[in-house]
Amino acid sequence: MTKKTELPTWLQQPDRPVQPAKHHNFLVKNSRRLAQLLQQLTSPAGIGQPLLKTTPQLQLVALLFTLLLILTSQLGWQLWLLGLYLLLNCLSLAGRQLRRFLRNWLLTCCVALPLILPSLWVSGPNVLLRFCLRTWLLLGFTQYYQRTVALPYLLSGLQALHLPNVLILIIDIACVYLKQLTTYLLASLEAVELRTIAVPKHPYRLIAGLFGSLYLKSQTYALTLNEAMEVRGFNGRYQPTAPILHSRWSDYLVLLPPLLLAVVFFLEK
């Protein structure tokens, strides 16, 4: 600080209160969404209970198996059975989780639709319908998995399945990184909120600016993270640290429904 100045007169008297805008909730809404994401990234609290309580690795195996079943199912009744299984799973979600699940599922389904539609011209309505159903089921099961497994547990699941450390490292860093950025964005939104008295004149310009600065900051952050790892002796070797949860026999029950379905499908063939 170099210059000393007398206080200007406007600083010596309070401003008249501005008439704030009525509809200005986008900051608050976005902050709430980010806070939810952060919770999902950091802690299992706020995550739904799966239908059958189990370890993350078995849940992952069950998911992959179910996805495989969906991909190989050709007949209507098979998809219908898989749909019932998804429905059964969803019933285990508490009200708020269920609403969030449904909203996200519908959203992803809508996004997927334009990608699927061209097959109407290529192969006709019957194929299109089956294609749609399968895509929606795939999205539904993945969404359900996302709703019931917190990210830290995903890591421990991958580790228990003896996946290559490099893969776990990549996901681990992505998690750390995402967490930091979410925290960062959340705090920035708070800063914006504190100085946004009236409705922002150009909310989209504001958002663009925010993401611009977030991009610059995240770039710096990534480089700093890398340097920080390097100065502490990181040489490419990575030892995963997530605690492994060992599966008991009752945890294997989660594999039963997709196995049963597979048997039924096979016998009917």
Add this chain to the structure above:
Amino acid sequence: MLTLANISFQYPSGLALDQINLTLPAGAFVGLLGPNGCGKSTLLRILSGLAQPTTGTYQIDDQLITAEWLKQPQQRQALHQKIGFVFQNSDLQLFNATVNAEVAYGPQQLGLAPTVVAHRVADCLALTGCTDLKDRIPYQLSGGEKKRVALASVLALNPQVLLLDEPLNGLTAGAQQEMLTLLQQLQQAGKTIIMASHNFQQIKTYAQRFVIFNADHTLAADLTAKALQAQPDLQAELALL
């Protein structure tokens, strides 16, 4: 006047504030002191309306500030106009493309005429010694420069209450003196200054009131500068914070 009654704040990881009772009169210069992690920043977040206490009540003049009350955009925005907050981490606070735009953001929000905005920006930059930085990108500034720009950008809103979370960190001793003098001038103009700091030696001649926390997140003392002068032991303890 800001009144906190039996305020506690719980993070998922643990308690940050435990049963705090405080009354901060309008127009005061208050220093918040205490060891790392005792809850100073959390208290400032509550005062700014960014966080709500887990238990207890917070009142500004006669208005109870609750999550329900803050849900109304008009009321929340009125609160933000009245109370300015300089974050501990100024990196988080700067989100515009240039320093000039950063400082202008607040007054533009107030709906002031462009000439008035320009005037305010120039004043705030001059007061904080940032005039030379006005075309720079905020995120590329040094730590101390960011601190000053953050103060300028909050000052431009002309808040009646200024919350500052360790505003002296990263400033040279001379710049610290200048910032404190500026804050004192603002206080003499009728503003309330509430400042968390680790720098007791620097602020002891400026603050009129000291709120001191224990490491266990409880209130250790709330006393005037005069009362503190009579306690050399406590002063010696604070100097180590």
